[in-house]
Amino acid sequence: MTFFHRPLRAALAGCLAVLPLLAAAQAWPSKPIRFVVGYPPGSSPDVQARLIAEPLAKALGQPVVVDNKPGAGGNIGADLIAKAQDDHTIGIVGNGPLTSAKFLYPQLPYDPQKDFTPLALVGAAxxxxxxxxxxxxxxxxxxxxxxxxxxxxxxxxxxxxxxxxxxxxxxxxxxxxxxxxxxxxxxxxxxxxxxxxxxxxxxxxxxxxxxxxxxxxxxxxxxxxxxxxxxxxxxxxxxxxxxGVQGVNIEVWNAIVGPARLSAPARTRLATELARIVDAREMRQKLLVQGWKVDDPSPGALARRIQDDTALYGAIISRKGIKLE
Known part of the structure; x- marks a missing residue:
């Protein structure tokens, strides 16, 4: 009997180990979502955040509170997102803070490549x-x-x-x-x-x-x-x-990111809901009226965009010796 009981005990132990993860996935979100916007009210990222906040709140069953933290070309808001300590802070950031800022600002307080979780590419122009x-x-x-x-x-x-x-x-x-x-x-x-x-x-x-x-x-x-x-x-x-210019795409874009420490349940749920919201025909039309097109909103597409633009602008900044204090 011992031979059969050992696999059974192992299986039960595995199930018990998974239960806390399932509970965490079911419990998230457990409170309102803070949606940081590193730009002033009325700016394009602010308008986009407010367009997305309402359907996102309905999807998550929790309020989504837009919190404007303008300054330093969006870097202040980006830093707040990067340093968020819980699973309930996300934000919308322009391409600058996620790509060129690390080369322009020697004392940038966050690392664009390490301190964020890509969630959705909202719009590009x-x-x-x-x-x-x-x-x-x-x-x-x-x-x-x-x-x-x-x-x-x-x-x-x-x-x-x-x-x-x-x-x-x-x-x-x-x-x-x-x-x-x-x-x-x-x-x-x-x-x-x-x-x-x-x-x-x-x-x-x-x-x-x-x-x-x-x-x-x-x-x-x-x-x-x-x-x-x-x-x-x-x-x-x-x-x-x-x-005759091949392999170059010079566009401005806005993206939704979370802190790098964002948990897997939060990351998966947010990415799924945001892709559905941004890619919906009605949202595409609203963004188009504002002067933005929607490409692939997925986290993978955003990660590739960050990588490509970081290489593109990092090279030109280095060659030109451009620095901002």
Missing amino acids: PLVWVAPKSAAGSGSAREFIRQVKTASQPPAYGSTGLGAGTHLGMEVLREKLGFEALHVPYTGGPAILNAMLGGQLQMALLPASTAAPMVQSGRVVALASTSARRTPLAPDLPALEEL
């Missing part, structure tokens, strides 16, 4: 390469590229700040296309527009939502989109592959 009508010629991107390559002096381009996506993106584009350009940082899109109209700037990369009214006014010409391929956000603009 290309930048738009624009030029004042006086400099754009026929409006052909290929003609403009030939023009800047043969210019007697490098053209000037504006960005929304040193180390911003509009700066790093143009540096990547410039290197890939093989032309020189002078970087001039500005405080925002309107200041860049005024400088282009005044003749101080010959081009810029801007978010599609910022560029659209400028282009519609007829004073600025949209040359190309910085997505690898054409997108529904800019279907009439040539994309990078059409300009």
Whole structure:
């Protein structure tokens, strides 16, 4: 009888060991979810977080409380998420804090590659390469590229700040296309527009939502989109592959992450619910109206995006020696 009892006892012990894990999975979430937004109310990440919070609360059976913690380009919010001690804190973060920040800020208090659990890629948007009508010629991107390559002096381009996506993106584009350009940082899109109209700037990369009214006014010409391929956000603009730039996708994006210590039950449940919510037709349409497209929202797709963009921007920051205090 002993021969048969030993396997039985082992099986029972295994079942008992699994019970606490099952209980934890069933119990989560046991309290409201804190949804950190490292940007001010009304910003794109804030709008996206609030669109997602309501259906997520219904799915989880617990309130999801949006908590704005703006500052340092999203790094303050990202640090709060990274240091969260429980399973009930998540947050929405832009691509900067998850990719380029580690190269731009020598004293960054978190490690973007080690301190987060990727949960969902929410939305992505290309930048738009624009030029004042006086400099754009026929409006052909290929003609403009030939023009800047043969210019007697490098053209000037504006960005929304040193180390911003509009700066790093143009540096990547410039290197890939093989032309020189002078970087001039500005405080925002309107200041860049005024400088282009005044003749101080010959081009810029801007978010599609910022560029659209400028282009519609007829004073600025949209040359190309910085997505690898054409997108529904800019279907009439040539994309990078059409300009001969292969394997590069210059986009801004927002993602939902949790701390690295997030438990397996919480990670699995959140990833499942967020993928369902973000990928729903109604949510896709809401995000599209806000100027964002939904690609693959899965944690794996987000992890690959973080890896690819970290390599892309890390290399350009290193070559240019860009640092922020």
